[in-house]
Amino acid sequence: MEWLLLIVIGLVAGTLGSLMGLGGGIIVVPALMLLGSYTMILAGITPQVAVGTSLVIMIFTALSSTLAYIKQKKVDYKSGLLFFSGSGPGALFGVWLNKDIDANSFLVYFGIFIIIVSFILMVRKHLKPLKVSAKGVQRGYINENGEETIYGYQPVLAISISFIVGMCSGLFGIGGGSLMVPAMILLFGFPAHIAVATSMFMIFLSSIVSSISHISLGNVNWLYALALVPGAWYGGKLGAAINQRLKSDTVVNILRIFLIIIGIRLIWQGMTG
Template structure:
């Protein structure tokens, strides 16, 4: 599909921009890559790209984005890999199932329903300080001390983590968006993850989902090696760059960026 330098540069720029933004907010970047391939494919590449192919290619790029961003977050001590493992136990297999179902759903009805759900999640995030915090006890408790010396305690129980991980994996494989649009609000609102820890941990879970989901799309032939290879350099660089930028952004601003990302995604899902 890629036959000239301008197309290669366009794919590199797309991978860089989407992955930088995705790593900052923990969404992965698929929210930009998928619509860009669907809407701009004819102008950038001279051909139409169907939904299943766009999802498969997006997940392939997300493997590179989530890899470099996760490694960066791990070095900075922000990624909670033990918690990510719990979510990944179910997210990986369910992403395979979601990937196998991409071509079976009516795209318009599904996108609209999911878009309205995203609007609901935005409202929850904006009202998070007015929502009574969860007061129960977690089986698995974590703690994090921020740069100011404040200690934050958060945690989860196994069953909710597995259920949420499964839903995240299903959405990731089905839509190619990484799943952070669901995982981060769940971490922040239900388990009281600090926003930066939620974003970093989300990228680790996205890596597992992207590997499994892209593998299924590859098996089904919903894949283009040239497109993935063209997006990969920008995705690698963007994942690292976005992770570095995120540490300079305060928690309040980070939540606002998350809400803005979810809102844009919701509107795109509803209006297309």
């Protein structure tokens, strides 16, 4: 029963992660930590193993959804590679921060982080993109209706934000899209679908870097990973398909309430553990 539950967790994480460019780790890590209190197979799981295993899963989620978005021609490769130049080193720094953290502190910090993410999801739709500066990189996108959107960014600012995103990825085992997608939409004027697709491309590259680091430290449980990968792979494809057809407002509303509940539960568990 527990193994079936892991497959379902992988599917849900892959679908939501791909749909909103989150990466899926924000579902996998708290699920592993919380289930560790109630199931035999996950008993005693450490934050390091939860994060390391999540990042391995994220490679497959991100690759699956990135391939789907490539077919839809929504990935901005140049921007994604520039963002990765910041998120890659940031991911390594996050792995270093993670290696000595104890379980209770991790639960509290991650709970606070999840609540912040839910707040970002709450206000994201109410904020308008800033005007694109004439300086720096400028890009254009023509949608299915032939309408062109101009967006752009200052490379130094983009790389700095990406570094922070990468650090959160290595530390918490999340893709970082929960921070990167809003930044791309609000600060740089990215169309929402391009932001999500490009975020998943960046997450794919960053998760490889941080996964290799966690594997070298012995922080991956391969049995858990094998159970989670099939659901994450198909979830990545499903999320990309839903993203193309539907507005994700309802999903976002459900997810942010779910995240607040999980965040409070993690903080409580960390403070009373």
